[in-house]
Amino acid sequence: xxxxxxxxxxxxxxxxxxxxxxxxxxxxxxxxxxxxxxxxxxxxxxxxxxxxxxxxxxxxxxxxxxxxxxxxxxxxxxxxxxxxxxxxxxxxxxxxxxxxxxxxxxxxxxxxxxxxxxxxxxxxxxxxx
Amino acid sequence: xxxxxxxxxxxxxxxxxxxxxxxxxxxxxxxxxxxxxxxxxxxxxxxxxxxxxxxxxxxxxxxxxxxxxxxxxxxxxxxxxxxxxxxxxxxxxxxxxxxxxxxxxxxxxxxxxxxxxxxxxxxxxxxxxxxxxxxxxxxxxxxxxxxxxxxxxxxxxxxxxxxxxxxxxxxxxxxxxxxxxxxxxxxxxxxxxxxxxxxxxxxxxxxxxxxxxxxxxxxxxxxxxxxxxxxxxxxxxxxxxxxxxxxxxxxxxxxxxxxxxxxxxxxxxxxxxxxxxxxxxxxxxxxxxxxxxxxxxxxxxxxxxxxxxxxxxxxxxxxxxxxxxxxxxxxxxxxxxxxxxxxxxxxxxxxxxxxxxxxxxxxxxxxxxxxxxxxxxxxxxxxxxxxxxxxxxxxxxxxxxxxxxxxxxxxxxxxxxxxxxxxxxxxxxxxxxxxxxxxxxxxxxxxxxxxxxxxxxxxxxxxxxxxxxxxxxxxxxxxxxxxxxxxxxxxxxxxxxxxxxxxxxxxxxxxxxxxxxxxxxxxxxxxxxxxxxxxxxxxxxxxxxxxxxxxxxxxxxxxxxxxxxxxxxxxxxxxxxxxxxxxxxxxxxxxxxxxxxxx
Numbered sequence: 001x002x003x004x005x006x007x008x009x010x011x012x013x014x015x016x017x018x019x020x021x022x023x024x025x026x027x028x029x030x031x032x033x034x035x036x037x038x039x040x041x042x043x044x045x046x047x048x049x050x051x052x053x054x055x056x057x058x059x060x061x062x063x064x065x066x067x068x069x070x071x072x073x074x075x076x077x078x079x080x081x082x083x084x085x086x087x088x089x090x091x092x093x094x095x096x097x098x099x100x101x102x103x104x105x106x107x108x109x110x111x112x113x114x115x116x117x118x119x120x121x122x123x124x125x126x127x128x129x
Numbered sequence: 130x131x132x133x134x135x136x137x138x139x140x141x142x143x144x145x146x147x148x149x150x151x152x153x154x155x156x157x158x159x160x161x162x163x164x165x166x167x168x169x170x171x172x173x174x175x176x177x178x179x180x181x182x183x184x185x186x187x188x189x190x191x192x193x194x195x196x197x198x199x200x201x202x203x204x205x206x207x208x209x210x211x212x213x214x215x216x217x218x219x220x221x222x223x224x225x226x227x228x229x230x231x232x233x234x235x236x237x238x239x240x241x242x243x244x245x246x247x248x249x250x251x252x253x254x255x256x257x258x259x260x261x262x263x264x265x266x267x268x269x270x271x272x273x274x275x276x277x278x279x280x281x282x283x284x285x286x287x288x289x290x291x292x293x294x295x296x297x298x299x300x301x302x303x304x305x306x307x308x309x310x311x312x313x314x315x316x317x318x319x320x321x322x323x324x325x326x327x328x329x330x331x332x333x334x335x336x337x338x339x340x341x342x343x344x345x346x347x348x349x350x351x352x353x354x355x356x357x358x359x360x361x362x363x364x365x366x367x368x369x370x371x372x373x374x375x376x377x378x379x380x381x382x383x384x385x386x387x388x389x390x391x392x393x394x395x396x397x398x399x400x401x402x403x404x405x406x407x408x409x410x411x412x413x414x415x416x417x418x419x420x421x422x423x424x425x426x427x428x429x430x431x432x433x434x435x436x437x438x439x440x441x442x443x444x445x446x447x448x449x450x451x452x453x454x455x456x457x458x459x460x461x462x463x464x465x466x467x468x469x470x471x472x473x474x475x476x477x478x479x480x481x482x483x484x485x486x487x488x489x490x491x492x493x494x495x496x497x498x499x500x501x502x503x504x505x506x507x508x509x510x511x512x513x514x515x516x517x518x519x520x521x522x523x524x525x526x527x528x529x530x531x532x533x534x535x536x537x538x539x540x541x542x543x544x545x546x547x548x549x550x551x552x553x554x555x556x557x558x559x560x561x562x563x564x565x566x567x568x569x570x571x572x573x574x575x576x577x578x579x580x581x582x583x584x585x586x587x588x589x590x591x592x593x594x595x596x597x598x599x600x601x602x603x604x605x606x607x608x609x610x611x612x613x614x615x616x617x618x619x620x621x622x623x624x625x626x627x628x629x630x631x632x633x634x635x636x637x638x639x640x641x642x643x644x645x646x647x648x649x650x651x652x653x654x655x656x657x658x659x660x661x662x663x664x665x666x667x668x669x670x671x672x673x674x675x676x677x678x679x680x681x682x683x684x685x686x687x688x689x690x691x692x693x694x695x696x697x698x699x700x701x702x703x704x705x706x707x708x709x710x711x712x713x714x715x716x717x718x719x720x721x722x723x724x725x726x727x728x
Contacts, residue, residue: 003388005396007274010265017266023136023191024255033192037216057132068134068192071166073215
């Protein structure tokens with residue numbers, strides 16, 4: 001570990017370290033992060049889920065949205081893949097189907113940013129506990 | 130997939146480690162490493178104590194904040210495959226509220242955490258104690274940095290004084306004042322000492338802070354050193370705390386490597402170093418003068434005060450001794466301001482206090498609440514009430530120096546002065562909850578046994594007096610007490626309190642006095658009726674065979690070690706009370722529930 005030689009060095013180090021704790025800091029607060037889960041079982045990946053994953057993972061930080069992008073397993077609604085489940089804090093999770101890059105862009109701009117639903121919502125027939 | 134987007138926090142405190150949390154963390158890491166789809170995106174962090182020791186080992190999943198309890202190393206595979214990969218919560222590992230039977234998946238919804246306010250424990254169960262970077266990210270060493278470069282020592286002392294912080298080790302002496310005395314004392318060399326000799330049975334907050342957040346103690350000691358003009362610090366810790374010692378050593382090494390300890394801290398001309406001194410685990414060494422003697426290599430015996438350590442302490446140099454929990458509050462107070470801290474608590478006790486909940490309570494664990502919270506809130510809302518639906522009888526606060534409080538005290542707001550006024554004390558914050566099955570005379574006897582063992586023997590009232598107290602209590606629990614003994618107990622207690630040299634003897638009769646005050650009838654019952662309603666004093670109980678239920682199988686006759694049971698085959702047997710040693714072997718053996726224990 002390198003030496004911290006001044007107060008400003010210490011503060012810089014804190015800035016650098018903050019991102020590694022961001023996940024934990026926000027977990028209990030009301031400004032929890034948007035969660036984006038992408039169904040990435042074999043069929044999901046075949047339908048192009050990996051591209052969608054990469055798009056969300058790179059686009060969200062660029063647009064200054066605090067979000068966590070994770071992959072998940074088969075969501076069971078195969079006809080509509082690739083599937084993306086978005087959980088905006090304080091709201092029920094919403095699943096979007098047949099997501100391509102344009103749709104993903106629309107989801108970020110319209111649903112995540114403005115809170116307005118966009119086409120392509122897949123009704124969920126089950127609840128996650 | 131190289132960006133870490135999920136954290137798994139596991140508890141790495143002593144309690145959970147004893148339940149294999151270290152193996153669990155390793156299994157989780159192995160599972161992650163063997164799954165290429167998630168490798169590199171999930172991080173396992175071993176934190177300090179989450180406080181919810183009752184249901185340890187604890188695992189917290191982030192970002193979704195799921196709180197798993199009693200997780201075994203064998204659950205690692207399921208957690209990775211189900212929770213991480215498939216995003217499904219594992220229901221049988223979630224917490225079930227003992228009263229409402231409701232399954233709760235997030236810690237913030239649990240009664241245990243709702244009323245807590247964590248300041249001293251702010252980083253416990255949140256950061257990796259072996260990673261200085263995570264402490265720095267939580268505003269760590271900011272207070273020290275600002276102190277060195279931007280504040281005069283007196284400004285720091287004034288802030289601590291204004292915050293109203295009082296010593297958390299038991300005495301409740303204003304911390305800022307103590308610092309000021311040491312600062313104003315004359316001496317070329319001064320010392321800062323951290324008292325980590327936590328000795329109360331049932332208290333484990335200091336250990337948990339050192340295990341979960343050792344850097345906060347290092348930072349606070351350095352701030353104190355700057356404020357009082359010292360450049361050397363010592364941590365006096367009992368050798369029985371190996372994990373706390375390990376973590377503290379790692380933290381000291383990391384702080385030295387990063388230039389936050391040692392010569393010219395952060396490039397300034399302030400230098401400070403810390404060494405660790407080990408104690409052998411003697412209760413009396415928590416008393417500051419005995420602690421200093423022990424650090425000097427002498428016998429751990431207290432000295433008369435004055436002179437106070439602030440004037441003449443470690444090797445006769447001015448020495449400031451603070452307890453671990455007290456120190457843990459310092460960096461936050463300097464970062465957030467004295468007014469913020471003083472806004473919490475009661476008129477004379479500011480801030481929060483950590484309590485170790487133990488005994489017959491649903492949620493055994495470590496909690497932190499604002500001063501002024503009532504005992505009822507602590508025991509019933511946070512502690513989840515009494516185990517197995519039994520009735521609350523008393524709560525013992527302050528360890529061997531404190532007293533037993535009853536139902537009528539439950540609505541008293543907890544602070545230093547209120548507890549003293551009702552015959553107990555804050556002590557270091559141990560809280561042992563007792564139910565209807567606990568005998569108060571035995572309870573007092575237990576604490577006296579501890580005091581007798583831990584008395585250093587320097588002064589007669591403590592050495593001889595406590596021994597006599599213990600003998601008298603023993604006599605009563607054996608059913609040989611007379612009424613005169615009860616008056617004798619009170620007389621002796623009062624003399625010991627008034628004439629002992631140090632805090633140990635001055636407080637050791639408290640468990641006796643408070644139980645005499647609050648449970649007088651129970652003492653009288655023991656003496657006059659030879660009866661122990663709680664069924665704890667074995668000599669007052671009788672094993673009897675009920676005639677109707679006994680089939681005369683002779684099973685009990687064969688296990689009785691003293692041949693106290695007689696009777697012919699297929700006829701009801703009887704127990705000869707003169708021969709019975711009350712071992713209970715017959716009762717365990719009887720298949721017909723025909724043997725009863727009566728008071």
